[in-house]
Amino acid sequence: MKFGGTSVATVDRIRNVARHVKREHDAGNQVAVIVSAMAGTTNQLVEWVREANPSFDRREYDAVVASGEQISAGLLALCLQGMGLKARSWQGWQIPIKTSAAHRSARIVDIDGQALRAQMDSGEVAVVTGFQGICPETQRIATLGRGGSDTSAVAIAIAVKADVCDIYTDVDGVYTTDPRLVPKAQRLKKVSFEEMLEMASSGSKVLQTRSVELAMVHDMKTRVLSSFVDPDKMPAVSIDTLEETGTLLCGEDEIVESQVVSGIAFAKDEAKITILGVADKPGVASRIFGPLADASINVDMIVQNVSADGKTTDMTFTVGASELPHTLEVLNAAKADIGEFELLSSDDVAKVSVIGVGMRSHAGVAAQMFKELSDKGINIIAISTSEIKISVLIDTDYAELAVRTLHTAFGLDGD
Amino acid sequence: MKFGGTSVATVDRIRNVARHVKREHDAGNQVAVIVSAMAGTTNQLVEWVREANPSFDRREYDAVVASGEQISAGLLALCLQGMGLKARSWQGWQIPIKTSAAHRSARIVDIDGQALRAQMDSGEVAVVTGFQGICPETQRIATLGRGGSDTSAVAIAIAVKADVCDIYTDVDGVYTTDPRLVPKAQRLKKVSFEEMLEMASSGSKVLQTRSVELAMVHDMKTRVLSSFVDPDKMPAVSIDTLEETGTLLCGEDEIVESQVVSGIAFAKDEAKITILGVADKPGVASRIFGPLADASINVDMIVQNVSADGKTTDMTFTVGASELPHTLEVLNAAKADIGEFELLSSDDVAKVSVIGVGMRSHAGVAAQMFKELSDKGINIIAISTSEIKISVLIDTDYAELAVRTLHTAFGLDGD
Numbered sequence: 142m143k144f145g146g147t148s149v150a151t152v153d154r155i156r157n158v159a160r161h162v163k164r165e166h167d168a169g170n171q172v173a174v175i176v177s178a179m180a181g182t183t184n185q186l187v188e189w190v191r192e193a194n195p196s197f198d199r200r201e202y203d204a205v206v207a208s209g210e211q212i213s214a215g216l217l218a219l220c221l222q223g224m225g226l227k228a229r230s231w232q233g234w235q236i237p238i239k240t241s242a243a244h245r246s247a248r249i250v251d252i253d254g255q256a257l258r259a260q261m262d263s264g265e266v267a268v269v270t271g272f273q274g275i276c277p278e279t280q281r282i283a284t285l286g287r288g289g290s291d292t293s294a295v296a297i298a299i300a301v302k303a304d305v306c307d308i309y310t311d312v313d314g315v316y317t318t319d320p321r322l323v324p325k326a327q328r329l330k331k332v333s334f335e336e337m338l339e340m341a342s343s344g345s346k347v348l349q350t351r352s353v354e355l356a357m358v359h360d361m362k363t364r365v366l367s368s369f370v371d372p373d374k375m376p377a378v379s380i381d382t383l384e385e386t387g388t389l390l391c392g393e394d395e396i397v398e399s400q401v402v403s404g405i406a407f408a409k410d411e412a413k414i415t416i417l418g419v420a421d422k423p424g425v426a427s428r429i430f431g432p433l434a435d436a437s438i439n440v441d442m443i444v445q446n447v448s449a450d451g452k453t454t455d456m457t458f459t460v461g462a463s464e465l466p467h468t469l470e471v472l473n474a475a476k477a478d479i480g481e482f483e484l485l486s487s488d489d490v491a492k493v494s495v496i497g498v499g500m501r502s503h504a505g506v507a508a509q510m511f512k513e514l515s516d517k518g519i520n521i522i523a524i525s526t527s528e529i530k531i532s533v534l535i536d537t538d539y540a541e542l543a544v545r546t547l548h549t550a551f552g553l554d555g556d
Numbered sequence: 557m558k559f560g561g562t563s564v565a566t567v568d569r570i571r572n573v574a575r576h577v578k579r580e581h582d583a584g585n586q587v588a589v590i591v592s593a594m595a596g597t598t599n600q601l602v603e604w605v606r607e608a609n610p611s612f613d614r615r616e617y618d619a620v621v622a623s624g625e626q627i628s629a630g631l632l633a634l635c636l637q638g639m640g641l642k643a644r645s646w647q648g649w650q651i652p653i654k655t656s657a658a659h660r661s662a663r664i665v666d667i668d669g670q671a672l673r674a675q676m677d678s679g680e681v682a683v684v685t686g687f688q689g690i691c692p693e694t695q696r697i698a699t700l701g702r703g704g705s706d707t708s709a710v711a712i713a714i715a716v717k718a719d720v721c722d723i724y725t726d727v728d729g730v731y732t733t734d735p736r737l738v739p740k741a742q743r744l745k746k747v748s749f750e751e752m753l754e755m756a757s758s759g760s761k762v763l764q765t766r767s768v769e770l771a772m773v774h775d776m777k778t779r780v781l782s783s784f785v786d787p788d789k790m791p792a793v794s795i796d797t798l799e800e801t802g803t804l805l806c807g808e809d810e811i812v813e814s815q816v817v818s819g820i821a822f823a824k825d826e827a828k829i830t831i832l833g834v835a836d837k838p839g840v841a842s843r844i845f846g847p848l849a850d851a852s853i854n855v856d857m858i859v860q861n862v863s864a865d866g867k868t869t870d871m872t873f874t875v876g877a878s879e880l881p882h883t884l885e886v887l888n889a890a891k892a893d894i895g896e897f898e899l900l901s902s903d904d905v906a907k908v909s910v911i912g913v914g915m916r917s918h919a920g921v922a923a924q925m926f927k928e929l930s931d932k933g934i935n936i937i938a939i940s941t942s943e944i945k946i947s948v949l950i951d952t953d954y955a956e957l958a959v960r961t962l963h964t965a966f967g968l969d970g971d
Contacts (some may be wrong), residue, residue, distance in 0.1 A: 202630075202634075205631060208624075212604070215620035218619075223609040514894075
């Protein structure tokens with residue numbers, strides 16, 4: 142069971158989390174709980190770090206920031222003990238959760254699940270700090286980066302050979318699209334790991350991408366559930382009824398009757414950059430995108446037009462809106478290599494994606510998508526596709542109309 | 557160098573601490589810094605622990621509360637790096653600082669100073685979390701109890717074979733008595749470990765008792781200094797001029813021209829308990845004080861009077877004022893063993909102590925003390941003595957008069 146920052150924001154909420162855990166324990170399930178820091182704590186710690194030293198040492202950043210989960214894990218163990226359960230907290234280095242040396246965005250390399258498993262077998266609840274581990278070479282604490290607790294949870298579930306990994310959040314599952322935007326959006330009972338990955342990279346931020354990848358590789362049944370439901374009104378976990386609550390992430394083969402399209406994702410925080418009048422010679426793309434890759438800027442959609450005169454070309458691509466200023470800087474700095482050009486940019490664009498494993502065996506989804514948008518007079522700026530996803534870049538003003546239209550067109554509307 | 561909670565209460569103050577450290581580093585001194593948690597942090601953490609579970613597991617208490625120093629140590633390392641110094645933070649378990657298993661009041665058992673020493677030899681500053689270590693058997697974090705950072709500092713100083721251990725506080729040294737009470741009080745340039753111990757147990761709370769004991773046993777030169785002086789206006793540490801700043805704690809033999817009396821200490825938080833009409837039989841004292849010892853109540857002064865009839869006796873003793881309710885409970889519960897008695901209690905009493913190693917070779921101090929008090933009409937309720945201390949219990953109303961009178965009488969007044 143994993144609980145995020147808003148679920149453990151106060152001692153009262155931590156007590157509520159303890160009631161969820163007690164329900165499982167009382168039903169005979171063995172439990173390890175992974176917790177994030179109390180909401181707000183991590184931000185305060187990061188603020189102090191930046192105040193102390195704006196160009197901070199990532200190892201010291203990790204030492205400071207990792208204290209957040211240490212606190213929430215200890216408090217949850219105390220609440221569980223107060224309810225008569227046996228429990229103890231574990232910090233990443235105590236297990237140990239071994240990580241790479243990339244402080245602040247470390248990867249989990251190995252987890253020894255033996256001590257946790259032994260504790261669980263003896264009827265105790267293991268409470269584990271999310272988001273952190275220890276770099277074995279230096280014996281220093283390393284954090285996994287923001288949202289890393291999801292990854293910790295899946296990795297611990299794999300290490301203790303759990304039957305299921307339940308991720309408690311502030312939503313009660315994965316929806317066909319954002320229910321705040323489309324009231325007819327429906328909760329998905331099941332979603333494949335692949336679809337979930339496409340949703341995450343398309344703006345639906347329920348789970349950290351890396352946690353879904355990890356669950357997929359190890360075929361770990363993972364659920365998304367709400368922690369804000371009354372713990373006594375939820376059924377205890379039973380392997381036969383996993384689909385009855387929340388959304389179950391599982392292998393594609395386990396989704397028997399899949400719809401062609403299972404969800405519509407959208408991201409408004411996109412920015413569009415157009416390079417006008419660049420010389421149309423071999424290697425121009427690599428001279429443009431090479432420096433961006435070196436600067437760790439993630440380029441998403443790319444469109445290239447051949448211009449009328451045959452000598453120059455225009456190139457349009459998207460990056461995350463927050464990366465726009467940095468991207469412009471890098472491009473201007475690379476002018477000597479690229480040659481003369483003119484830059485246009487805008488963050489008034491949105492990406493809308495249609496996702497579904499059914500597309501693998503079903504032709505015509507793209508054509509239907511483009512027609513629906515065209516019928517509403519929505520102009521498509523760029524297109525990108527994968528095996529199970531089609532994304533289009535459109536004007537932000539039309540984003541909500543596009544999502545609602547596609548949600549209805551692909552038969553996703555509920556009552 | 558050790559800095560307490562008020563000295564690291566904000567990032568700005570931590571930066572000020574870093575300037576003190578930089579001064580020493582720039583002067584060619586090798587430095588390890590021990591820090592407490594930012595003032596207020598520990599209280600918040602303890603409050604959360606109590607809210608989570610009032611009868612808390614001490615191991616989880618330690619896991620939560622130890623995070624405070626983790627934060628301040630990381631932030632200090634970051635501030636030092638920001639000033640161009642090489643620095644890193646160490647948590648107790650990383651060194652390791654091995655402790656007993658008595659969580660929340662653990663004792664330091666052993667410190668491996670090698671890694672710290674190697675870091676210091678290479679010109680880096682080692683920043684160490686005070687107040688905590690690791691219990692080697694369980695690999696769990698243990699704290700030393702409130703004020704334990706002083707002890708951490710002395711222990712680390714011993715482990716790295718330091719020349720001097722500087723304890724920075726919010727006062728600029730040890731005084732002949734409390735300067736808020738007696739404006740003519742003078743800062744002591746030197747004070748012996750033994751005198752410091754008597755002062756600590758007599759109400760002068762500059763340093764934690766255990767830290768002074770440790771410094772005494774290992775003959776570690778220890779200074780008390782103020783962290784609120786401008787770091788640039790303090791001289792860097794030089795072994796030849798240690799007496800010029802703050803107060804130096806050292807062996808008795810190093811204090812050449814000692815005064816007979818070096819300080820007057822007082823404690824207002826005392827409570828007096830009188831047991832009236834208890835049967836005067838052998839073993840009565842052990843039946844009274846046995847249960848108190850079992851309940852970990854520290855009894856200080858004891859006076860027994862034989863009563864007129866020879867059959868019953870009265871017994872007066874003192875405990876800390878905060879322990880009075882618990883003491884009365886324990887005594888009433890022990891009535892079956894002790895036999896019938898009547899209880900009187902009061903916390904309107906104060907203990908005033910005259911302290912000085914010179915008393916060892918100087919008779920008549922007690923007599924002079926009693927005469928001075930008598931001349932002012934101050935009644936003595938109880939007396940206790942050690943080789944270098946005479947304490948009297950008096951009515952609280954007369955405490956300040958008594959301190960001023962004795963300060964003058966024993967020649968301690970400054971200008």
